[in-house]
Amino acid sequence: MTTTAPRRRASISDVARLAKVSVGTVSNVLNRPDRVSPTTRERVLAAIDDLAFVPNGSARQLRAGTITTAGAIVLDVSNPFFTDVARGIEDRLEEADYTLMLASSDENPEREARYLRLFEEHGVQGVMVVPATPDVEHLETLRGRGLRVVLLDRPSPVDTLSSVAVDDRAGAAAAARHLVELGHERIAFLNGPHTIRQCADRSAGLHDALVELGLDPDRALVEITIPTLNADGGQGGTEQVLALADRPTATMCVNDLTALGALRTLRAAGVPVPSGMAVVGYDDVAFAGELATPLTSVRQPTHQLGHRAADLLLDPDDAVVQVTFQPELVVRESTTGVG
């Protein structure tokens, strides 16, 4: 084929003119073909083909008011945890013939706001968001304006917003209990800022468990705040842990990417895992079990999380529902050693 110079997109009236019918008829061919006689329909379809006509979505939407598109904002698209969740969302949306616009806030509230605005401007049916801040007032406002809003991976702090979450306190507590049972009495926790709810909750879960087990958290726990929740953050955090005067014997990581960085750093420093330092991750991503030292991690039902979120977004009753899943500790050699 020859590529023609880009020219104005054909519109419905171009089609109408070529097919010698009215625009209304073209629209009917598009939307209610049975109302059009076979012969004219044929003629119109031929014209559409001829002009390579693609209906203008903006115009359609402007007229119709709403569309079958939903938006999702996660903290980091390069984190397998979030892409697995996105996959769950997509799978559910596809059943309903909806499409997903996916964006990444990078844990930055301004980026989150920017995408939220973009989505709203484009009239999405609703948004699923992993909030970058504890504050969800802007999301309540959005809901007040008629958009569906579902909080992702975060229990709703208000009863006007639906949410789908995993019990982060329980997950972190399970990990802590496991470490204490193995005899660890001093634990480092590489965590993100507490403005991210998951981080705050996991920290609280650790605290709770330590107290419950009769340990003094102020003494048993060293929380190190890392700037980014990925391998680089894990590396930087681990360097700090290794420099600590009274070095902990175990490191708990806020997610598996962070744990990956931690393992890498420990290996480079010649610290054996788990005998020199036990390591626990969070998320149980696909590669966790295949690492040099298979990683003990807290598994979350990612796909289900996304699937359920999309389900709520599509709920015809627009009910407000809070769903909480339970995580599961998966024990591997990074805490128990070979065997």
Add this chain to the structure above:
Amino acid sequence: MTTTAPRRRASISDVARLAKVSVGTVSNVLNRPDRVSPTTRERVLAAIDDLAFVPNGSARQLRAGTITTAGAIVLDVSNPFFTDVARGIEDRLEEADYTLMLASSDENPEREARYLRLFEEHGVQGVMVVPATPDVEHLETLRGRGLRVVLLDRPSPVDTLSSVAVDDRAGAAAAARHLVELGHERIAFLNGPHTIRQCADRSAGLHDALVELGLDPDRALVEITIPTLNADGGQGGTEQVLALADRPTATMCVNDLTALGALRTLRAAGVPVPSGMAVVGYDDVAFAGELATPLTSVRQPTHQLGHRAADLLLDPDDAVVQVTFQPELVVRESTTGVG
């Protein structure tokens, strides 16, 4: 705050009425604030705030004709290779204040077509796509209609389309040479269908290298086609390799996710790596170096790939440019053993 019942979104004329100005003035406040006197501007902004007015993107776009949004379609959002590429795209787009709509074709041409259509309907500035088929005619057509099109991770077969790619033949050839130098004379290749260009090219690169080294590809190479280019595919493919009568001594995988599945399967079967079976991956994703057996892999400049693609999409001259990056073999223990 109290959540009010969802009602009709405020429009520009609602704002105008409340602020006692014309719609034109409201539009000016929004788009050319300096043309409006401070007092009226104040009044309009107050009204905007009052009504929680958000301009309707569809209407704006319908009027303006185009928007600062670009679309990208990759084969699989859960593959770190593609999310890293997406990250590169986003970073470049953000500089230009563009936003990205990301979608995943799952290697399915129909899904690709569906998203392409969605993007076009929504008037995106352009699309960056990793095509699911060798055929790019539909993309040329799209370009003929005035959309920017950049082929991602795939050299353009035509001179009307820009592309950003990595030399897949060279990457595969380097891996093959490495294996042959280590003494392997029978190599399994877990590959996807040749309808995916990367798969076809990597296969060709392997062939080339073997011939060049004086080996008979028909004897030295066993290509096994896997249905999905992920860990599950790698597992299934490896099971087939292990069942082969004349078992190869090395397995080359079309990507690292596939290699992950291969390593898992080999471990479960008690086959030591690399002494029982050498393994090579492709992409050199973040975890490749941290696996139980650190993975030899072909590194690609993912972030650059995306960054450059977005760059071409935004090019004011709309020039047609074909960019090819060179990959780099990263040798680790999955081929050389401990040491």
Add this chain to the structure above:
DNA sequence: TTGAAAGCGCTAACAA
């Protein structure tokens, strides 16, 4: 079965 026309919300040209 088909056509005519109103109008979705916005921008931009022009007038006042």
Add this chain to the structure above:
DNA sequence: TTGTTAGCGCTTTCAA
């Protein structure tokens, strides 16, 4: 500086 108005491309009455 502000207001008026045409029109972007489409869907949807209502009439013919």
